[in-house]
Amino acid sequence: MTDAAPAAAPAPAREAAPGRALPRWVWTVPPVVVLGVLFLYPLALVVRESLAPGAYGDVLGSPAFRDALVTTVWLAPAATAGCLVLGFVLALIIAFVPFPGGKAVAKFIDVFLSFPSFLITLALLFIYGTVGMANGVWTGLTGAAGGPFHFLTTPWGVLLAEITYFTPFVMRPLLAAFAQLDTGQLEAASSLGARPARIVRQVILPEALPALAAGGSLVLVLCLNEFGIVLFTGAKGVTTLPMLVYSKAILESDYPAACVVAVVNIALSVGLYALYRGVSRRAGAHR
Template identity: 70%
Template sequence: MADTADTADTAVGAARATPDGAATAAPYGTANTTPYGTAKAAPLPTPRRRSIRRPGPALWSLPPLAALALVFLYPLALVVWQSFTPEEGGHSAAPYTEVLAEASFREALTNTVLIAVGATVGALLLGLLLSLVIAFVPFPGGRALSRFIDLFLAFPSFLITLALLFLYGTVGMANGLWTDLTGASHGPLDFLHTPWGVLLAEVTYFTPFVMRPLLAAFSQLETGQLEAAASLGARPWRIVRTVILPEALPALAAGGALVLVLCLNEFGIVLFTGAKDVVTLPMLVYTKAMLDGDYTGACVVAVVNIALSVALYALYRTLMSRTGATAGPRSGGVPHRAGA
């Protein structure tokens, strides 16, 4: 009986008063007592682990940046530095004044821009047409043709030029067939050594660079939009103009910008066609450096070519950023593969 009374007194004494007068009993297992009223031992402090400092992302980016600077930026800086170094010594802008005043430079710049723009327009039109056929017109061998386009991107440019020479050259297959049928001394095709031949070769070579992003964009089109437009009686060309082209414009612009920059810097096609009257900026660099021994003038032309390419790429990025900000996010469901 005495033990029971002591236990009750302990429980009553453990009760605590709250501000509103209600008594709250202290539960078992508090920090200082146990159910039997004995004192609980204080917990041992846990040892702190030493934090290991790991290198941040900025430190990991230093090796690739150093390799990039050594392989690319350092030779580029040497070219720019050499372009300001006349043969008489010292450093001045006199080489730029001399080269920019030459008629050969102005002619090369004009040929480069005209051929690049013409090849880009031709590649865009041909690439868009072929991409529409491959993506939306079912025919045997369409998948194999799409795989061949990926393989075509790995071909060197001079290989396409040699193929065109075998087909349309002065002693090519087309002229040979014509002379066999008519008995003429030579065939009618003799344009590969002209700007038109260079233009044809560049359009043939760079068209897959437009088709690859277009085919990727067409594969993400929602088939519901195409089916809805067809059910409303829209003709195929109207569906292409109102449904397909707005979705493919970013891919078309990306492919066109890439082809334009590549055409500005193309050297192998112009060299292997043997077009003596067609001198572009890369050909002028080769002529000044290897044939004339004018390394300073070659560096000046190279710097102008690089500046032109970078300016066109910056213009493309600016236009695309403004177009994306104006258009905003597109609403729609989950995209489905076209033709699925």
């Protein structure tokens, strides 16, 4: 009796052929299309409108443009400097000086960042406006017909409003940097007899420089393009580049001139951003 033939070994299961992977560049198409439709195409329209014959010569040679450019160039850095100084001091107090409600104040900074700029300006108008609280108290105490506080309609009022509104944009990265600071360095410096001013200058400030640079660059660009604060203060003698765009486009219906000013404003913003990136890259390479 012959043995039964051995059972045939089962055929190996065929592996499913993997799907053909899409090229990497395919995944970049949707964001590029969205960016092009929402940003690049309108920007191209603005640039094309600004190329009307004689538009750049008429606008760049006008006294209104030169005044707006000078006002913007000094107002934005001045507000940024004020925000850096005030934000650094307030962040130091919140982070290193124990006081009741310190955590609530730190959380309020996050809420403050969501406020619109005109809301802060209206609050300052209620306090220092022509019929505001400060002038009302002055009138009640002295019996005078009007109070002495009329600076909100001047460049100094715009500067105060911008510093008030944009200071938390400096404080937020500073508080994050202070939270990561090694407290052992502060204790060691204090045990060696260093005074608070020296600790701030030699220990805290070097660690805070990246956060100061990030917050200051953000505030500088925001101040450069701020429109609501200048509009709501009613400072008629203060015309910045965004206000000039508004007046040319809405009040005068001169769209080529408005586009020329807008292109100049965009060039300043992009130039400042490129400068910040270059400086931060070099600073990172030297560290």
